[in-house]
Amino acid sequence: DSGVTQTPKHLITATGQRVTLRCSPRSGDLSVYWYQQSLDQGLQFLIQYYNGEERAKGNILERFSAQQFPDLHSELNLSSLELGDSALYFCASSAETGATNEKLFFGSGTQLSVL
């Protein structure tokens, strides 16, 4: 168990809908990352938050948004969903101490299916 909790594990929805994915980081970790993994694809970095503030942005669509709350949990909002948004969405956390040995701890992912 990585200590990172993602809910829900599976989500099935229709095109045009909006969904929210939730992530609770490992206790003590201030940094949360969101990744998208489409079928047979690598990890696409979406966005990173550190202690409530956006730290870095990757290939995140304008239809997607995220935030990190004061209790450090994070939500990824996906709107106007398209078939191509079907993917496994990972949340990961780290303590962000600046040390190079600081690994990412991943949640088990949310499998999103857009029908």
Place this chain on the structure above:
Amino acid sequence: AQKITQTQPGMFVQEKEAVTLDCTYDTSDPSYGLFWYKQPSSGEMIFLIYQGSYDQQNATEGRYSLNFQKARKSANLVISASQLGDSAMYFCAILTGNQFYFGTGTSLTVIP
């Protein structure tokens, strides 16, 4: 520019044999970390091994070792005595400039 390159989309290895998964990286930072993660078919991302840029010795974790060649900017993962449970996707990653970058992964299949 790609920070991490994994040139082997798929690899096969006979059970009990050793296998090397290639990874090259690109960074101008003197201080960085290199990681390998395993993603079995169940989907979770499992941390395997870490190598720091200043580490003099290659990292080892059980049957996993990291062949770190700093001058060549390579960080290959060696899995010894492959087991059927090693069949999975393997991702190489670098932490540099306070950012993580992942490669596209290598799919490893262990043949009985």
